[in-house]
Amino acid sequence: MATNNAVVEKSDLAQLATDVLSKALQAGASDAEVVISEGDEFSTLVRLGQVETLKESGSRALGLHVYFGQRSATTSTSDFSAEGVERLVHGAVELARVTSEDPYSGLPDASEFGSAPGDQGLYFDDVYSLPVEERIAMARRAEEAALSVDTRMQNSDGANFDVATGLKVLANSRGFVGEYRRSYCGFSVAPIAQDGNGMQRDWWYTNARTLKNLESPEEVGREAARRTLRRLGARRVPTQRATVVFSPEIARSIMGNVLAAADGDAIYRSASFFNGMLEKEVAGSNITIIDDGTLILPGGVGGFGTTPFDGEGLPTRRKAIVERGVLKNYLLNTYTARKLNMHSTGNASRGLAGAAGIGAGNFYLEPGTLTPEQLIGEVQSGLYVTETMGFGVNLVTGDYSQGASGLWIENGELAYPVEEITIAGNLKEMYRNISGIANDLVFRSAGACPTIRVEGMMIAGA
Amino acid sequence: MTAPTAHGDNFQTPDHKRYFYEKLGVTDRLIERCLGEALAAGGDYADLYFEAVTSTSIGVDESLVKTASQGVSVGCGVRVFSGERTGYAYTDDLSPERLLRAAHTAALIANGPNKQSVAGFQETKTPSLYPVTGASVDAETAAKLELVMRADRTARAFDSRIIQVRATYADELRRILVVGSDGVYASDTQPLARLNVFVIAKEGDNVARGTSGGGGRLTLENFQSGEKTPERFAREAARQAVLQLGAVAAPAGEMEVVLGPGWPGVLLHEAVGHGLEADFNRKKTSAFAGLIGQKVASSKVTVVDNGRMENRRGSLNVDDEGNATQETVLIENGILKGYLSDKLSARLMGIASTGSGRRESYRHIPMPRMTNTYMLSGEDAPEDIIRSVKRGLYAVNFGGGQVDITNGKFVFSASEAYLIEDGKVTAPVKGATLVGNGPEALKYVSMVGNDLALDEGIGTCGKDGQSVPVGVGMPTIKLDKMTVGGTGQ
Structure with a gap:
């Protein structure tokens, strides 16, 4: 069912991209890059069994980056008319006049262009095959399953069913033209539980590039209910230093900070606590973190962070960011690679507006051998974190302070729910103090992590 | 149907809707046909939201103008x-053809014969809370460039430990036209601008960041001189970064907390504002559901949401559903007074709309949202508030x-905070x-300063994946207890 993303004949949009490139060059640009994105979205929200919203639409937009030697500027538009394109080109040319000569700016060398080979399994045309009524029914079933688990499941924020497909085209004046299509479908449910102590909300979801890989609505609903019910009666704990076990969702965010700290843009600015740490030890020897923009999951379905080429037309690739505790790679695009006198790692990201940024593909922490229960079982007294809140992560210093909720661990067992507390430490130390990694690695989004256990974090509470 | 004209008693009122008719080909007949199509399957109400946004951004980075962009x-x-x-x-x-197709798609939510007629449009009367700028963005590029260069020079001159400076000026002009089948007809032109400065300070192995910025529904001239100059924001960012070089670990645990004026008002936005948005209360999913008329804060606390402040980032002449914005009292002397409602929640809850229906763009469904949310001044002198604290935290800036909600x-x-020891502000602490x-936190407000200030105008609020510009504000206040999440004991 997957269609090959090695497009032989150029689509209309790829043709439009090349036309815009020619116009930019005619207007005097020495180089230019065009990105076009086109997408469709469908979403529905069902709440307490009734349809609340139905949304269905499509849109497209065009972004242009022009170079005049080493000056550059970008423009974007949703107006594809001849007049709209004219304005886009004219605007970029005018803007580029005021920017500075930047010796590091410019398109990649043509020899670096390329696409990952073969079918990456990014697009499946079955995502829209389900009639709207059946999509609504799936959301309804997920919500029903959640609310029928227990009499304390009394309310709901509803259940969503979402579908999206998109086409991305990238073309530049040094000869790169590429495009790929991606599909997405998924549903989620956010039930609310209530008892004498108050209300709690949590949620669960399933998503995939093809309908075939969605979990059953009943499974998702029951899991959402389990997550919600376990929060009822949450209390605070006293301020103390303790072991903290992070659920896969929160571990993913903590390991995501490794990728952010290894971002070449932060590195060349000295704005990262990983600055100058390449080939040095930044974590315990049990830590290996991979970034893989080419990941294909079992069944031939591409990961959510998989693309054939990056935002500048370089092939995506797999590399270790941290290998057995040693920082092995920064995440680089062409600009930051030149600044650091290195080579791009194929991690350029490209939105419609602005110059290329940096983004990870699919990243993951290599799993260990213990089950999550074993990891928790070794903790006498500590915290199992299922949610963090806030903006208390400082990538310049590594300082970490977040609101948290979860369950208290007593004698190796999850004992009672806790909330309205904070956890704090410094990421530099946290990465060295990971005393256990579980075996529960599952890809539910572009990043994935198993459960991890961190020693000696500060918990502030009552 | 004919489009209503602006009220004749004020010839200065800009004709915001003209842009859509003259530049984008919108006609009264087209609006009428689209609303008719939208109601063809038996809907109770339909509206059209036309939007045209032009945005520009220019940035200096390492003393080079590296980025300039423009979008439509x-x-x-x-x-x-x-x-x-x-x-x-x-x-x-x-x-x-495409507008009618969108109307047809939206119409399918209903299932029945057409029962509504579309007639009798009345233009929403709106104030003029902000300037209407022209569209000649190109001509201003040089002046914007000068602003960011001024920021760069000032930050670098502030202290030799400042090693990185980035400054960005970004603005947009958003034009909207909203027409509802209930006769609402409104249009507006909304400028929005911001200047941001980001710096890194380094001393030996010690590195710290500092950020500052300001903005509002303003134009370029407002940044060239006066209160929102690049020099002021650059010095502020540099000061914060240098200060952080010497910061000690923040304390951990429950303690007395003093919040400074202005941006710390984000406390109100989070602690009460979102919980009072009517959609959550209609669904009874908010911790504040059913608490109207109850005491939810100390009697010294009065909190309002006010969309009608001149030039403020959160202000709107008219909301994104065509309703006039207003000042809404949320908490009065500690008693919970009201919700922030949009059209849907007002209809379903049988309450008045507070003009709080907002959306990120034409791609998004409106929701009840805040505008500028702040606490009114009290009677305490800020110095007395600090002096009353034996051991606590004084937080003046927040990230x-x-x-x-539930x-x-x-x-x-907190991004800038200090210890208070024996009534005196002492060491700066880390974030x-x-x-x-x-529903509990504001009950511990024991002192309220006489120094209400609003934030500098760079706040953005996210809800259900939609971002909208907002403002917050507060006088200096003291909370008798709050949990601080540092790493120190």
């Missing part, structure tokens, strides 16, 4: 109500906050997250 986005969203159901579709192509738990993350419970 035009589209229309069509919404249909059928009982509690909402159908929505949008198009970025304003041709009659942002978040709330769980259990009321909120956090907000720390503060955590509390919305």
